[in-house]
Amino acid sequence: MTDASLHTGPAAGELEREAEQADNRSRWMLSTPAIVIICLAAAGPLMVMVLYSFLTPGDYGNVKWEFSTQAWVNTILQRDIFDDTLMWADAHLSIFWRSLSLSLITTVLTFVFGLPTAWFIATQPPGKKEFWLFLVTVPFWSNLLVRTIAIQELIRAEGVINNTLKFLRIIDEPIQMMFTDFAIAFGMTYVYLPLMVLPIYAAVDKLDFRLVEAAHDLYATRWRTFWRVILPLVKPGIIAGSILVFIPSLGAYVTPRVLGGGKNLMFGNLIELQFGQGRNWPLGAALSLMLMAAVMVALIWYVRVTSRERADV
Amino acid sequence: MKMVAGQELGTTGMAVNSDAVAEEPAVEARRISKIFQGETEVRALDDVSVSIRRNEFFTLLGPSGCGKTTLLRVIAGFEPPTMGALYLAGTDISRLPPNQRPVNTVFQNYALFPHMSVANNIAFGLEMLGKPKDEVRQTVDDMLRLVQMEALKTRRTSEISGGQQQRVALARALAPHPEVLLLDEPLSALDLKLRKEMQIELKRLQNETGITFVFVTHDQEEALTMSDRVAVMNAGKILQIGSPQEIYQHPAERFVANFIGESNFLDATLSGGTVDLKAGGRYDVTVPEGVAEGSVSVLVRPEHASVRSGPAGDGEMSGTIETVVYSGEATTLHLRLATGEPLKARSPNSPGEGTLPGQGEEAAVSIGAGAVTVLRD
Ligand SMILES: Nc1ncnc2c1ncn2[C@@H]1O[C@H](COP(=O)(O)OP(=O)(O)OP(=O)(O)O)[C@@H](O)[C@H]1O
Ligand SMILES: [Mg+2]
Numbered sequence: 001m002t003d004a005s006l007h008t009g010p011a012a013g014e015l016e017r018e019a020e021q022a023d024n025r026s027r028w029m030l031s032t033p034a035i036v037i038i039c040l041a042a043a044g045p046l047m048v049m050v051l052y053s054f055l056t057p058g059d060y061g062n063v064k065w066e067f068s069t070q071a072w073v074n075t076i077l078q079r080d081i082f083d084d085t086l087m088w089a090d091a092h093l094s095i096f097w098r099s100l101s102l103s104l105i106t107t108v109l110t111f112v113f114g115l116p117t118a119w120f121i122a123t124q125p126p127g128k129k130e131f132w133l134f135l136v137t138v139p140f141w142s143n144l145l146v147r148t149i150a151i152q153e154l155i156r157a158e159g160v161i162n163n164t165l166k167f168l169r170i171i172d173e174p175i176q177m178m179f180t181d182f183a184i185a186f187g188m189t190y191v192y193l194p195l196m197v198l199p200i201y202a203a204v205d206k207l208d209f210r211l212v213e214a215a216h217d218l219y220a221t222r223w224r225t226f227w228r229v230i231l232p233l234v235k236p237g238i239i240a241g242s243i244l245v246f247i248p249s250l251g252a253y254v255t256p257r258v259l260g261g262g263k264n265l266m267f268g269n270l271i272e273l274q275f276g277q278g279r280n281w282p283l284g285a286a287l288s289l290m291l292m293a294a295v296m297v298a299l300i301w302y303v304r305v306t307s308r309e310r311a312d313v
Numbered sequence: 314m315k316m317v318a319g320q321e322l323g324t325t326g327m328a329v330n331s332d333a334v335a336e337e338p339a340v341e342a343r344r345i346s347k348i349f350q351g352e353t354e355v356r357a358l359d360d361v362s363v364s365i366r367r368n369e370f371f372t373l374l375g376p377s378g379c380g381k382t383t384l385l386r387v388i389a390g391f392e393p394p395t396m397g398a399l400y401l402a403g404t405d406i407s408r409l410p411p412n413q414r415p416v417n418t419v420f421q422n423y424a425l426f427p428h429m430s431v432a433n434n435i436a437f438g439l440e441m442l443g444k445p446k447d448e449v450r451q452t453v454d455d456m457l458r459l460v461q462m463e464a465l466k467t468r469r470t471s472e473i474s475g476g477q478q479q480r481v482a483l484a485r486a487l488a489p490h491p492e493v494l495l496l497d498e499p500l501s502a503l504d505l506k507l508r509k510e511m512q513i514e515l516k517r518l519q520n521e522t523g524i525t526f527v528f529v530t531h532d533q534e535e536a537l538t539m540s541d542r543v544a545v546m547n548a549g550k551i552l553q554i555g556s557p558q559e560i561y562q563h564p565a566e567r568f569v570a571n572f573i574g575e576s577n578f579l580d581a582t583l584s585g586g587t588v589d590l591k592a593g594g595r596y597d598v599t600v601p602e603g604v605a606e607g608s609v610s611v612l613v614r615p616e617h618a619s620v621r622s623g624p625a626g627d628g629e630m631s632g633t634i635e636t637v638v639y640s641g642e643a644t645t646l647h648l649r650l651a652t653g654e655p656l657k658a659r660s661p662n663s664p665g666e667g668t669l670p671g672q673g674e675e676a677a678v679s680i681g682a683g684a685v686t687v688l689r690d
Contacts, residue, residue, distance in 0.1 A: 213391055214424040216411040218438035219489065228437070232428045 203237025
């Protein structure tokens with residue numbers, strides 16, 4: 001209730017309050033389905049994860065209902081098997097690091113290839129745009145695993161790339177590409193490229209090309225027009241694309257598994273391992289929550305950076 | 314590539330060697346054609362030659378689709394001409410990209426950068442020219458004062474009104490002090506009152522800055538009130554170039570006469586330096602080039618025809634009043650002449666009872682000396 005409504009007399013205030021309550025009530029009722037879905041689909045499983053991360057692993061997977069913080073300790077520390085001293089869990093940390101750097105590399109690569117692609121599509125004449133957009137979405141039609149195996153076919157020792165290079169006598173011995181970080185980055189870039197292209201396309205498509213002309217008219221070279229006018233205007237699309245690529249990359253599972261082989265694990269594989277062979281559900285839950293936290297931090301940082309820039313202008 | 318060409322042309326604060334180039338037109342188009350290839354070929358500019366003087370307020374006037382914007386875009390460098398050459402202060406700039414031409418544009422939709430403040434928009438051109446920071450700041454402040462926008466310096470351009478955006482667009486284009494300012498219907502988005510204000514404002518800015526203005530409009534009144542000279546265009550061609558008086562009083566062609574002001578077209582016979590109107594009367598005329606003796610069409614402006622009641626005397630035309638239209642400061646009579654030709658006559662309203670003939674009356678029409686113009690059809 002605001003001050004103003006107090007001065008309108010008790011009767012009026014009463015009426016207003018009632019109207020407001022009715023309003024609130026209907027608003028609540030309208031949003032009930034959404035709230036139910038959010039609780040069931042997001043909050044519920046999340047609570048289960050939090051709960052599991054504080055329990056003790058069962059002998060054959062699952063959990064024992066005994067409180068323990070061991071899982072959380074084990075995310076970054078490990079106990080030496082001989083003298084029981086705590087030390088950094090190097091294996092985990094290097095997997096965190098690899099996930100982070102591969103995700104960043106993937107994001108950068110999808111941007112480098114995605115921006116020109118999006119630009120090309122957005123500048124096509126109206127009838128042709130739809131055709132190119134359609135082509136971009138074609139990979140979504142097939143299963144991720146199938147697409148990843150197709151990449152394997154390209155890069156393996158006897159694959160298309162190596163055979164072509166050998167045929168052209170550029171190389172004698174096949175280049176080892178399978179089961180390297182390169183393979184993972186290559187695969188993820190391929191898989192997530194559409195997620196970068198589409199939001200950037202939307203932004204470029206909205207771009208008013210008369211602004212580009214205005215910049216040229218005001219003595220800007222192509223390069224400076226790009227930095228000073230085009231990039232700031234399509235930035236929302238670039239940010240959206242980066243988020244859409246970076247987040248699933250961080251938790252990627254199929255691509256590193258197929259292309260990275262057993263040894264180049266990423267975070268997603270580490271988590272999967274805990275629920276599978278590792279039989280350590282609490283650790284898996286704790287690692288998942290850590291991944292979520294990392295994503296949240298990245299998102300908050302993004303929002304901060306972009307809103308500060310808006311305020312700067 | 315820091316404005317090499319621009320410096321040669323003396324742009325942006327560089328002192329122009331005015332003695333050497335005083336005779337050179339600011340802009341000269343020589344036989345420019347522009348053909349757009351598409352499903353059908355569009356000849357947007359058809360052999361256009363025009364020479365725009367220094368410090369001139371030059372207006373391109375013509376109906377929609379006649380090629381006004383295309384000509385501006387050729388001058389700005391956005392469209393390469395299909396044929397012909399473009400000179401700026403005597404230098405051929407046909408192959409120069411827009412960012413190297415000392416020419417700025419006020420776009421029809423303003424095209425202000427939405428992600429920048431008013432001040433940053435105005436500073437953009439100066440920054441791209443690599444001007445030192447204090448000079449940029451100083452010029453931006455001067456420009457803001459010039460267009461009376463100091464108070465809104467830090468606003469985003471999406472948060473100001475249409476008229477204010479228009480001023481910012483002007484300031485942004487004027488800030489680098491171009492040789493030539495191109496304005497593509499800059500007032501068409503404004504309401505009538507603001508439009509009148511901005512017309513005066515634009516004239517003032519042109520006087521104060523001494524920059525050559527090339528102004529595009531399809532509003533004939535705007536063209537007549539603002540310009541030093543007007544070029545009337547139709548279908549990719551320039552039909553006539555002249556001062557507003559010349560264009561209005563002595564249009565060369567029927568199209569020009571029709572497009573500017575109201576017109577009566579009458580049949581006549583030309584012989585020597587005189588015409589005999591079919592409806593009656595003989596007048597001395599100047600004969601434009603390319604008009605043969607014999608049957609011609611002449612123009613009479615409605616305000617140059619005077620009407621009185623009664624039968625026609627010698628050298629007068631007789632007709633019947635069909636309609637009388639009162640419009641405040643003037644009354645327009647619509648007559649049917651004895652030859653069957655329609656004629657409009659307008660006379661200013663004087664205080665007191667009018668002496669004009671009424672509807673259905675027989676009337677005599679006479680035309681003032683020098684008010685009959687022979688048209689090249
Ligand atoms: N990029 C283009 N491609 C094809 N045709 C074009 C292009 N630009 C202009 N035209 C055509 O050229 C002709 C002249 O266009 P222009 O824009 O110069 O007219 P305008 O005189 O500015 O008209 P308006 O008063 O409506 O702005 C028109 O027939 C137009 O359709
Ligand atoms: Mg136009």
